[in-house]
Amino acid sequence: MSNNRQPDWDPRSPAVFDDQIAAYDRMRGRCPVARSDYLHWSVFRHADVLRVLEDHGTFSNVVSRHPSVPNGMDPPEHTAYRALIEPYFAPERVRAFQPVCRGVAADLVGQLPAGGGVELMGGFARDFALRIQCAFMGWPAELHEPLRQWTHRNQEATLSGDRAATAAVALEFDGFVRGLLDARRKAGNAAPDDVTTRLLRERIGDRPLRDEEIVSIVRNWTVGELGTIAASVGILAHYLAAHPDLQRRIREDPSLLPAAIDEILRIHAPLIANRRMTTRAVEIGGRRLEAGARISLIWASANRDEAVFGDPDEFRLDRDSAHNLLYGAGIHVCPGAELARLELRVVMEELLARTRAFALMPDKPPVRATYPAGGFTSLALWVERCS
Template sequence: MSTRPESDWDPRADAVLQDQVTVYDQMRQRCPVAHSEYMHWSLFRHADVMQVLTDHETFSSAASSHLSVPNGMDPPRHTEYRRIIDRYFTPERIAGFSSACSAIAASLVAKLSKGSEVELMADFAQAFALEMQSAFLGWPKALHEPLRLWIRKNRQATLEGDRAAMADIAFEFDGYIKDMLGTRRKLGVVASPDVTTSLLNERVAGRLLTDDEIVSILRNWTVGELGTMASCVGIIAHYLASHPAVQQLLRNDLSILPAAIDEILRIQAPLIANRRITTKPVTLGGRDLAAGERLSLIWASANRDEVVFKDAATFRLDRDPSQNLLYGAGIHVCPGAPLARLELLAITQELLTQTTNIALVADKPAVNAVYPAGGFSVLPLRID
């Protein structure tokens, strides 16, 4: 039997919602494997998270009752679908998107009103995520605003645990994607040869992917790209504004940007957690868990574990990159990491080269995002 206290903590307490990172740091010290009704068993230490990530037989990814390709699958089923997914993030495909990516980044930064205040999340970061996502997948600009609203509604329903609303929101997204798939099928050989069209021709187990499978793949990419990538931009910009010495270091040497971006996003995570479920009794962090227990892997805490990252809240470029869980680890490591790195490098480089200074606004503090989002929901900055 698992040890199930009524609650070790409340993930929806005001203190957590106001400053997730600080509370997670405290939980890592006080109760590194903690139970709550809302998040079940939360893992805060790097070692415990790594134990789960590297043992997919004990810790299953099939934690959702809904189809999730391939995130919510285990081998051998996961292996079949992952082989398809990985083809869309090869070095050749990423290199082929590089020019368009750079152009989008340059255009977005050029439109920023220099010498004045901007609300970076709504006015810039979300537009960045939408334009990059649409360009990579071949989606029309007309879909930008519906997707922006969809992401907002999805986050709110998830935070409130409103299952009826979540089901309605998922159905709405499915409709957008299925409409696009139907359009591409009608166009046949003259359909744009983009990522979305290509998925129509993918096969698994000797058959074409179903529409539901394609929708699941695109939903996973969209939620990850739009929500998390906007958060990444906000976190990076805020860190540069809050740490002028680091900002100047990067302005002086753009070659260190890739490592610097990963380090900044280690310090403050854009993605808070992922789920797993135990397949058999297991002990984690001194807690005995039964089969069928649900886990939340708290990336935002594991990546700040002082046992692995000395002076964890300090920006350093001499850390072991293999320990950084920004893009996960194990068989479910993020396949889109090369694309994300390309996009973040492009936008950060343009922010530094097209401006002279990025600064906080003294009387307008940033507002932290709340679970399941990371980073900021509102971010006033002065861009010169």
């Protein structure tokens, strides 16, 4: 393990693409800090990932040439922007959003077939993520279809690894947001009192937020939300379909849902990795990394570390949630964690309350997503909806 020049693994090999989670489990035991041409340095163990998260002086979040507010910032810059955005996810705002969230979820469950097969990712999970994010941001329904098409193009560009295509898709999204900002400026006092309008009124220090800062904030909220929430819905539905006894238990006692959701998403991560960069030479996991080394924190591995969780596939409702890195840790812990928990709880409550049962379809096996996505690209379920 001392040779830092030769790759330790290939994250894009067929064996990894066949089952990402199993591949990361193997790497955690074989080479817990591993180098590859594609991901540079990958960190697989819980303790090492937590060390990186808590030492933002050594492991910087400034990993891109493009501004990322506030995800791609370090203190003290990060501190001011983080304080600006946290009120948008305050408990009272999250609670106030619950009726809207429930309405979207109930409407989508009501559109499922009364009995029969459904492709849950395209026909339910992605629509839920899209509609719920637009509702939270205050965006009009006319944006649903353009944003749905954009999400598809973004996924294709990301999977292709084509930097020019990725940049073009990012620029297109920026145009969406700038158009919304322009419309609200033109409306003046008649602009809707929503998240997008409120961001226009924010100040950082002694000046208003610049448009490129607002665009970056909205991009971070939206792009991550659309992919991660959709993936989470698919993972949760798949797990409950594959474990009918647990599905039955939660139907009988919905109060188990919050803990069950966190535990299922610990077992099968919706978000695979996050990036950091070293600010100085450092040793971690028996490997020496020089200053400027690029790191991938593999959430999908750290949350399954046997040293913390024992059998990573054992479902337990009594786990200490403090160990679960589903929403990260440290100063960059996800500010929207409680909003995400609300959205996932509500959508699963509605799915369970408005159906009698749902199950996997053996003749249509699910298709797993590949890095950087988690979950499934396709998930066929047999659903029996309540009349």
